[in-house]
Amino acid sequence: MGTRDTREIYGGSLGVGRFLRERGLRGTIAYLREHGVRGAVENAREDGRSLLGELRGISVAYLLLAPTLLVSAVFLYYPALEALELSFHQTLFFGGERTWVGLGNYETLLSSSAYHESVAITIAFAATVVVGVMTISLIVSFLLYEVDWGQSGYLIAAIWPYALPPAVAGIVFLFLIHPSIGTLTAVIEGATGLEVDWFSNGRQAFFVVAIAAIWKQLGYNVIFTVAALNNVPATLKEAAELDGIGRWSRLVRIYVPLISPTLLFLVVMNTIYAFFGTFAFIDLMTQGGPGGATNIMIFDLYRNAFEFNNHGLASAQSVVLFAVVSVLMYVQLRFSDERVHYGA
Structure with missing residues (x-):
């Protein structure tokens, strides 16, 4: 043998x-x-x-x-x-005596209309941020991809807000739209002759914070999307141009299917960002107001833990928040399974 x-x-x-x-x-x-x-x-x-x-x-x-x-x-x-x-206990401070309450904290959340409203606001806010940043970043990235000269300079200009810490980005954006000293506010008031107060009502405040979150996350998406577009074979672009396919038709019909794995990754990451990474904007700009219009789940959790010292309830909120995000990401992945094409 x-x-x-x-x-x-x-x-x-x-x-x-x-x-x-x-x-x-x-x-x-x-x-x-x-x-x-x-x-x-x-x-x-x-x-x-x-x-x-x-x-x-x-x-x-x-x-x-x-x-x-x-x-x-x-x-x-x-x-x-x-x-x-x-989350199964009641305690007034970390490290203190705990009282077993079983599912009491979860029952409190389920019976709270204010918490239900916070969940609805959070989902609407996350949807606004994800759709907004994905749409804008795709357009910006495609325009940068089509640029023949100076792409690096434009790319740096597009991604610099992402380099800022969330708190600093929130302060910078707040200065731009501040009712009294904001540069953007002054330009709009000068052009329209109207007095602008972005935080005078809940709907305006909601969209202002969403725009700030989109502005901060835009650079992250542009980096990945431009890189994905640069990996698309140039022969496909040349063939599309010879066939007379327009610029935006090329984007929708050719590039989006080819870079769909990257886009799916960004959808998941932007969802996580919208739920967890936008706390600084809420804390600095609106404090959850006006009238609770921007009281997203992560901020409500923070207030229960560090303002009201209800750490058991805050822990239950963190578990629910994790579950909500997990379910949303599962739905996204399952829904996108047949629409994502791996490989050219």
Whole structure:
């Protein structure tokens, strides 16, 4: 029996399980009768060395992953489990005495009309931000892609707001639209002759905060979308131009299907951003007002935890928020499954 044949049975190439599946029990017995098992000991030694090398490789891999796993366990998994456990208790401050209330906090949320309104506002806000930033970034990215000269300069101008921390971006945008000192407000008032107060009613405040969130996230989307467009073969563009397909028709009929995996990724990331990454804009610009019109779930959670010290209820809100976002992302992925094309 040769070295290769023995390895086929003893795991070097196919492994015992695969060998049995392919040849069957009778076939394996017949094979052994015909070829014998000589050389098995020598090959077992070589296979042992190979297995030892694989184990060493696995050990090194886990050793390299250990810092990341440790940080994730301390700052992600443990707090998540702690929040889940805390959601079944009533406590007035972190680390204090806890009173078991079971599903009481969740029942409070389900029976609260104010919380129902907050959930509805959050979903509407997230939809506005996601649709707005996806549409605008796709148009801007396509225009940048079509530019023959100076693309890098235009790209930097488009993405610089993303480099700002959320709090700084909120302050900058607030200065632009401030009723008294805002540059944008002054320009609009000078052009229309009307006195503009962006936060005079809930509907205006809602859209102002949404615009600020879109402005901040625009650069992130442009980076990925331009990169995806640059990976589309130039021959497709040339063929479309020869066929007389217009610029915007090319975008919709050719480019969007080809970059749909990137667009799906951005939809998911923008959804997460709209739910979790827009807190600074609400906190700096509206404080959830006027009249609760911008009281999204993450801000309501913050107020319950740090203003009203109701940490059990806030933990229950965090669990519900996580569940809502998870369901939305699942629906997005399932809905987009047949509409996303992987590969050119």
